[in-house]
Amino acid sequence: MKMSKMLVATLREVPAEAEIASHKLMLRSGMIRKVASGIYAHLPLGVKVLNNVENIVREEMNNSGAQEFLASAVIPAELWQESGRWDAYGPEMFRVTDRNSRQFCLGPTHEEVFTDIARNEIKSYKQLPVNLYQIQTKYRDERRPRFGVMRSREFIMKDAYSFDKDQEGLDKSFNDMHDAYVRIFNRCGLDAKCVEADSGAIGGSNSAEFMVKSEVGEDDIVFCTSCDYAANIEKAETVGDKCEEEALLDMEKIETPNSRTIEEVSSFLNVDSKKTVKTLLYNVDGKTVAVLVRGDREVNEVKVANASNASTDIELATHEMVFEATNSETGFAGPVGLKADLILVDAEVKNMYNMVVGANETGYHLKNVNYGRDFEGTVGDFRNIEEGEVCPRCGGKVTIARGTEVGHIFKLGTKYSEAMNARFIGEDGKEKPFIMGCYGIGVTRTVASIVEQHHDEFGIVWPLSVAPYHVSVIPVNSKDEEQMRIATELYEGLIAMGVDALLDDRKERAGVKFKDSELMGIPMRVTVGKKIGDGEVEFKLRTGGDNETIKIEEVLDKVRAEFEKNNLKLK
């Protein structure tokens, strides 16, 4: 590509709203432009990278035996009504009505669509397994779009759906997708880790997320420092502290005027917050669910939602519900005499002795309360793990880091095939529901994550595998005929070799050309300047290292060697 012909859209400055490196650099290098909040256009430079990432995804998905499909982005409401999800999603779903007043949504995901395809096209177990995938624009009306294409309302996703005849088949499909994802992110130069994750509202048994560490990530990821255990904090299992055995003392009601929070109660009573238990009340589909965790711990609302079979997100109980359950104002709730539909007791609380809890009476708490003698409940893991706690697998220490999800794979089971009566004839001649899995990669988010992981103060530093162009050939002085002749020859030689080369033939100062090449993150630069008098040019890698003076006739081999070093074949 010749820069004099290209829509070069590099910027010196970006809007203040661009807070993170990838958002700034994707704007400044001329890859994206904002159309509206959370909605972006992709400029030619950005589309080149998108295509490179998509082709890596395509190659690995095809290698795994999946077949590329392209479903419609406009989905009839009827399909979502069959699965019951039309009413489960609120403002996040873009809905449209056509000229005949029929309702559709702009597809946020396609479980229903692909289940419908399977029930129409797959009749017999002999046709299974089938794995269909697409690379398509998705629509989700995020409440708070931010960080450029990292969290946008329109984004490109690769979503795949597998159909198997039994659980064993699904396990294989799931593992094949896991392995394909490891190869995809590796080839993209992205350091992504697979972590155990919660399946959330999508349902199904378990799921795994591919996370990239990033201080601007929105998820907390728990890593063990000794073994390879890794989990989203929503899912990470906790091992409670063991308490010293104590004689059970008599329960006692004590006046604690205006002491509502754990801090106020523990300082008023002069007891360690580890001897207190907080009782939080939640509204779960209209039911009152109480959760007890040690005073210094945090409730994990995803674990609570799963334990209480919530159909939508849970929220804290209203004042009325609190009064209904505890006969007191917020801040004095406790397990003794509590009127709740479900009482969840974190396992750590079960092992405590003589704890302090709310008395279910405004202005009072109870001390010396003991699980079993004074109250019962469903014991389980309902809290967040904390930095430095014990690893649930090996007993080592865990650490917590922020991360961004770039992929998520799920075992769905029969959740959608049952709901939509999507069945096949099994070996025994009986109809059976497909056993399904679904597998997503955020393609635009992957591009942004690569920028987050590969940039410096001069701009983006693209891995060669996804770079928009591999080499920029820069004549220092475009008015110098000899320099232009040599530069053009090298450029044409590279193109003929299958290298995506740029020729910066603009009538710009050399410094501007170097800055643009660095900002756009082009992996290799060949500078054609005065040294052509000695038959030499300068070669520089964007990843660092000095300008290297080499013979003009060595350039093509030098570039070829870089491709080989990166295990990349020339087209």
Ligand code: 9G3
């Ligand atoms: C919706 C809306 C938003 C959504 C969903 C449905 C997320 C929804 C979860 C998934 C699960 C997997 C296949 C590819 C991998 C991810 N946000 N999810 O189902 F209607 Cl508005 O999308 N789907």
